[in-house]
Amino acid sequence: MPSGSRRSRLLGGSDTGSRGVLVSVISTLLFLVLVGFLIVNSPGWDEFQSFFFDPEVFASSWPKIVRAFWINIQMFLVAEVFVLIFGLLLALMRSLPGPVFTPIRGLAIVYVDVMRGLPAILVVYILGFGMPGLGIEGMPTDEFFWGTLSLVLLYSAYVSEVYRAGINSVHPSQEAAARSLGLSRFGALRYVVVPQAVRRVIPPLLNDFIGLQKDTALVGLLGLVEAFRRADMEAAPAFNFTPYVVTALLFLALTIPLSRFVDWLVVRDQRRQLAGAR
Amino acid sequence: MSAVTGRVVGASGRRFGAEAVRIEGLRKSFGELEVLKGIDLVVHEHEVVCLIGASGSGKSTLLRCVNLLEPIDAGRVVVEGEEITARGTNVDRIRRRIGIVFQAYNLFPHMSVLANITLAPRKVLKLPGKQAEREARDLLERFGLAEKADQYPDRLSGGQQQRVAIVRALAMKPDLLLLDEITSALDPELVAEVLDVIRGLAEQGMTMIIATHEMGFARDIADRVCFLDQGQLLEEGPPADIFGNPQQARTRQFLDRVISAGRMGGGASGGGGASGG
Numbered sequence: 215m216p217s218g219s220r221r222s223r224l225l226g227g228s229d230t231g232s233r234g235v236l237v238s239v240i241s242t243l244l245f246l247v248l249v250g251f252l253i254v255n256s257p258g259w260d261e262f263q264s265f266f267f268d269p270e271v272f273a274s275s276w277p278k279i280v281r282a283f284w285i286n287i288q289m290f291l292v293a294e295v296f297v298l299i300f301g302l303l304l305a306l307m308r309s310l311p312g313p314v315f316t317p318i319r320g321l322a323i324v325y326v327d328v329m330r331g332l333p334a335i336l337v338v339y340i341l342g343f344g345m346p347g348l349g350i351e352g353m354p355t356d357e358f359f360w361g362t363l364s365l366v367l368l369y370s371a372y373v374s375e376v377y378r379a380g381i382n383s384v385h386p387s388q389e390a391a392a393r394s395l396g397l398s399r400f401g402a403l404r405y406v407v408v409p410q411a412v413r414r415v416i417p418p419l420l421n422d423f424i425g426l427q428k429d430t431a432l433v434g435l436l437g438l439v440e441a442f443r444r445a446d447m448e449a450a451p452a453f454n455f456t457p458y459v460v461t462a463l464l465f466l467a468l469t470i471p472l473s474r475f476v477d478w479l480v481v482r483d484q485r486r487q488l489a490g491a492r
Numbered sequence: 493m494s495a496v497t498g499r500v501v502g503a504s505g506r507r508f509g510a511e512a513v514r515i516e517g518l519r520k521s522f523g524e525l526e527v528l529k530g531i532d533l534v535v536h537e538h539e540v541v542c543l544i545g546a547s548g549s550g551k552s553t554l555l556r557c558v559n560l561l562e563p564i565d566a567g568r569v570v571v572e573g574e575e576i577t578a579r580g581t582n583v584d585r586i587r588r589r590i591g592i593v594f595q596a597y598n599l600f601p602h603m604s605v606l607a608n609i610t611l612a613p614r615k616v617l618k619l620p621g622k623q624a625e626r627e628a629r630d631l632l633e634r635f636g637l638a639e640k641a642d643q644y645p646d647r648l649s650g651g652q653q654q655r656v657a658i659v660r661a662l663a664m665k666p667d668l669l670l671l672d673e674i675t676s677a678l679d680p681e682l683v684a685e686v687l688d689v690i691r692g693l694a695e696q697g698m699t700m701i702i703a704t705h706e707m708g709f710a711r712d713i714a715d716r717v718c719f720l721d722q723g724q725l726l727e728e729g730p731p732a733d734i735f736g737n738p739q740q741a742r743t744r745q746f747l748d749r750v751i752s753a754g755r756m757g758g759g760a761s762g763g764g765g766a767s768g769g
Contacts, residue, residue, distance in 0.1 A: 387594065388598060395660070
């Protein structure tokens with residue numbers, strides 16, 4: 215489906231034209247009507263509807279969950295900034311040349327392997343419950359702090375791999391050109407290699423951010439009342455799943471536009487490459 | 493040193509200055525393959541030396557070693573009296589004085605032409621942005637690229653890109669320019685515009701070591717031609733001698749092959765001979 219639409223958009227033109235658009239709109243509408251009809255008329259629909267889409271529960275829980283969702287937004291906004299920095303640092307550590315830097319490279323490799331190999335929920339638990347539990351003076355006990363830190367540590371590992379792929383994809387002749395002008399190795403990385411690498415990896419980077427945004431819900435397990443936790447608190451007494459659906463809709467409202475944006479970027483890059491090929 | 497100045501006069505009639513580069517016993521291997529087997533070469537200020545030879549003879553590697561882009565295995569390279577291959581040499585400082593232009597241009601695709609040229613003057617020479625930009629625009633003007641300053645490299649033709657790469661190297665005001673087969677990636681009709689730029693630089697006294705397959709160009713421009721064969725400098729001399737009366741069998745063989753391939757480009761015909769001077 216996506217490759218089909220991409221293709222048609224790539225080729226897109228006078229051949230298919232407005233007639234093609236009309237046909238696809240009509241067929242999509244017909245399809246939706248048919249599916250809707252089947253769902254609404256299937257056995258158990260009423261129970262299903264009151265359990266997941268109860269209008270009263272929806273109305274009463276919506277404002278509270280929206281307010282709690284603001285905490286998720288704060289978490290991932292803060293986390294994303296640090297992930298971008300720490301991830302790049304890890305990637306640069308790993309691409310240091312020469313035998314002298316073996317320990318630093320090794321450290322970065324071990325770190326990335328461990329963090330990518332652990333279930334996110336474990337890291338959130340270990341840091342979020344474990345560290346404040348040590349009772350060390352001056353140690354933060356704030357769930358927001360530990361939750362966000364866990365996400366930063368986890369996602370930096372993924373993002374560092376994305377960066378690294380980007381850095382490796384910049385041809386060595388670019389660094390040679392920069393060095394031949396007298397730029398230091400660091401200068402060549404900073405002005406020539408990394409800017410090109412980052413541009414290339416924006417789509418996969420945003421993919422990781424979609425994952426990060428979803429995983430802010432894990433921090434609710436520490437007791438922080440973010441959207442998922444708030445939904446939990448609304449759903450339990452009512453024995454109704456509508457608050458979860460509210461939360462789901464809120465997450466989708468963020469992640470789906472981002473997914474579409476990533477797709478759009480990829481298509482745009484492909485088109486540029488096609489146009490650039492001489 | 494001053495005794496040397498002005499003493500030597502090359503095939504071009506240019507007066508040479510002091511020793512610019514001295515290469516002694518230079519050896520370089522890539523794994524098992526020894527690419528340079530003990531090269532000795534001295535180049536004087538204002539001299540233009542062309543390196544010719546088949547692909548894989550070591551021309552490019554030799555240039556990259558002079559710029560320290562490749563670490564060498566044995567021998568030494570002395571630039572303006574300073575041994576740059578000595579341990580503890582600050583390679584970044586050396587590279588400021590030696591410009592290199594590559595076969596594939598290697599412009600930075602994410603920067604405008606102007607940014608490509610001003611990057612090193614600003615970051616390495618620490619010139620103020622305004623001054624770096626003014627100098628870059630002057631250079632672009634000189635090479636007929638003034639209106640390309642704000643474009644990105646992928647909007648330029650190959651010949652324009654290579655001229656920008658030359659300007660980028662010149663913006664560092666190098667004492668020595670290394671040209672590594674700079675026309676090999678160009679469409680034939682774009683070769684002349686790039687070679688004309690090099691001719692102009694030679695007339696202004698730029699010291700250059702040029703690896704090239706353009707024999708007509710080498711004959712026109714070089715004070716001395718060096719024939720490299722399998723990592724050895726087999727024969728060197730004024731272009732008239734090398735092209736007119738080569739002493740070594742391998743040199744004759746190479747030139748015969750080049751001539752039969754139509755790459756000699758003598759006089760009026762071929763890219764090398766265009767607007768000779």
